[in-house]
Amino acid sequence: MIGNALLHLLLLFLLSPLLLGVIGKTKALFAGRWGAPLLQPYFDLWKLARKGMVLSETTTWVFLAGPLIGFAVPPLAALFIPFGALPAPVSFSGDLILFVYLFGLSRFFTAGAALDTGSSFEGMGAAREVTFSCLAEPTLLFVLIVLARLAGDLSLGAMLGPTLPLSWHQAGAALGLALVSLFVVLLVENSRIPFDDPNTHLELTMIHEVMVLDHSGPAFGLILYGAAMKLFVLGAVLVRMALPMTYPNDWLNLAVFVAGMLALAVLIGVVESIMARLRLIRVPQVLVGTTLLSAFAMVLLLRQ
Amino acid sequence: MHDLNNLLLLSVILCNFFTLGSSRLGACIRVVALQGAIISLLPVTVHGPTGHSLLLGVGALALKGIFIPWLLFRAIREVRIRREVEPLIGYIPTLLIGALSTSAAFIFAEHLPLVAEHRDSLFIPTALATLFTGFLLLSTRRKAITQVLGYLIFENAIFILGVLLAEALPLMVEAGVLLDLLVATFVMGIVINQINREFSTLNTERLSALKE
Numbered sequence: 001m002i003g004n005a006l007l008h009l010l011l012l013f014l015l016s017p018l019l020l021g022v023i024g025k026t027k028a029l030f031a032g033r034w035g036a037p038l039l040q041p042y043f044d045l046w047k048l049a050r051k052g053m054v055l056s057e058t059t060t061w062v063f064l065a066g067p068l069i070g071f072a073v074p075p076l077a078a079l080f081i082p083f084g085a086l087p088a089p090v091s092f093s094g095d096l097i098l099f100v101y102l103f104g105l106s107r108f109f110t111a112g113a114a115l116d117t118g119s120s121f122e123g124m125g126a127a128r129e130v131t132f133s134c135l136a137e138p139t140l141l142f143v144l145i146v147l148a149r150l151a152g153d154l155s156l157g158a159m160l161g162p163t164l165p166l167s168w169h170q171a172g173a174a175l176g177l178a179l180v181s182l183f184v185v186l187l188v189e190n191s192r193i194p195f196d197d198p199n200t201h202l203e204l205t206m207i208h209e210v211m212v213l214d215h216s217g218p219a220f221g222l223i224l225y226g227a228a229m230k231l232f233v234l235g236a237v238l239v240r241m242a243l244p245m246t247y248p249n250d251w252l253n254l255a256v257f258v259a260g261m262l263a264l265a266v267l268i269g270v271v272e273s274i275m276a277r278l279r280l281i282r283v284p285q286v287l288v289g290t291t292l293l294s295a296f297a298m299v300l301l302l303r304q
Numbered sequence: 305m306h307d308l309n310n311l312l313l314l315s316v317i318l319c320n321f322f323t324l325g326s327s328r329l330g331a332c333i334r335v336v337a338l339q340g341a342i343i344s345l346l347p348v349t350v351h352g353p354t355g356h357s358l359l360l361g362v363g364a365l366a367l368k369g370i371f372i373p374w375l376l377f378r379a380i381r382e383v384r385i386r387r388e389v390e391p392l393i394g395y396i397p398t399l400l401i402g403a404l405s406t407s408a409a410f411i412f413a414e415h416l417p418l419v420a421e422h423r424d425s426l427f428i429p430t431a432l433a434t435l436f437t438g439f440l441l442l443s444t445r446r447k448a449i450t451q452v453l454g455y456l457i458f459e460n461a462i463f464i465l466g467v468l469l470a471e472a473l474p475l476m477v478e479a480g481v482l483l484d485l486l487v488a489t490f491v492m493g494i495v496i497n498q499i500n501r502e503f504s505t506l507n508t509e510r511l512s513a514l515k516e
Contacts, residue, residue, distance in 0.1 A: 173310055173311065285399075289325050292402075295407075296317070299407045300410075
């Protein structure tokens with residue numbers, strides 16, 4: 001139990017920046033460049049950790065709570081998720097609600113920290129972030145409800161547990177729709193390209209980046225690390241849904257999971273390379289569309 | 305085979321959602337063509353590769369998947385429009401209505417006294433949902449060309465229903481339906497050109513005024 005939890009956290013802490021590296025490398029290769037080394041995100045984090053930090057005099061404790069909670073939430077949430085065939089260390093009935101709203105808590109404090117600076121510009125980013133995530137939330141919940149209904153259990157550990165291959169067999173269509181919807185949620189929640197560009201510093205188009213403009217040094221490092229871990233945790237749900245098999249050999253299971261995560265990072269990189277950013281007014285349209293898609297997946301299930 | 309059918313029908317429903325939510329005419333035409341191609345596979349997957357089903361499938365593919373989309377592309381090239389502007393009901397509301405009616409179609413199909421072999425398949429609910437989608441497009445869009453697309457989707461739904469009867473229905477009837485469709489699209493293509501020439505726009509609303 002304790003060993004399992006430690007293994008979970010170790011995987012999370014060690015591998016999450018690598019995903020960003022793989023995404024960056026994929027995009028660079030698509031653009032015909034060689035790109036930054038795969039380990040660049042680790043170097044960036046190390047660089048930020050050694051820097052000094054500037055704190056505005058107008059800010060309060062909320063300004064520092066944002067990065068800290070953004071860093072603390074993903075490891076907590078990771079404990080409810082099975083990493084591949086590794087069972088979830090903590091599991092109780094109804095933990096899916098806690099899982100969803102842990103991220104809600106971190107979003108609240110990130111937006112709070114942005115508002116705390118008193119900059120109208122960051123307020124705009126916070127408003128956008130909150131709007132889009134409130135549109136993405138129903139999709140995430142519908143996907144989880146589909147999983148819960150298939151597994152007949154309300155804990156994430158069981159929903160993403162050994163019953164999944166059977167569910168794919170029984171209700172492959174509904175799970176497929178849920179998988180696609182979850183991928184869109186993953187892109188929105190982690191501010192990836194069709195919805196937000198993580199590299200841009202062009203004011204009018206920024207969503208997530210604009211909220212963290214005033215953070216510097218270690219606090220900014222915590223934000224980046226937290227964002228990478230969030231991508232890892234949500235990606236783990238997606239990879240588990242897509243690769244539900246369990247092998248008798250633990251190492252093989254682990255290898256399948258890590259390979260799945262890396263493939264997911266490559267997929268995100270490909271999506272970012274071949275798609276343009278959506279116009280802001282189109283984003284809610286797409287999110288309503290995926291909500292309907294996931295709701296439709298549930299209708300398909302109810303029929304059975 | 306059963307799984308394959310369900311997959312095909314599910315992609316038909318996804319095509320419905322796309323046409324309801326998208327404003328780009330080119331993409332809409334492509335998706336309707338894709339839908340036509342998908343449903344032209346259905347006779348073969350349902351009844352096996354008999355002469356009848358193959359003929360029906362190839363005919364539908366040629367007309368719905370290739371020829372009619374080509375006609376429509378030619379039409380939008382000639383009248384030079386790219387997107388549907390200001391539909392009567394916005395995109396998100398039509399998408400919502402479409403999703404609601406799709407769910408309603410599924411619930412309604414549950415209560416129909418169907419033959420046992422059709423009860424578990426997605427055929428009937430998909431056909432009903434596609435019918436609703438066709439209605440929605442026909443009634444909420446202003447441009448004549450989107451209305452033609454609505455009509456095509458409508459016909460696709462009837463085709464899905466017809467596939468279930470393909471054994472009983474003579475080939476001549478099916479061929480006649482396909483021919484009707486072709487002629488109708490042809491005529492509408494000409495009408496679209498005429499509307500465009502008269503009013504220099506494609507809004508069908510202008511047609512309700514009789515005099516200048």
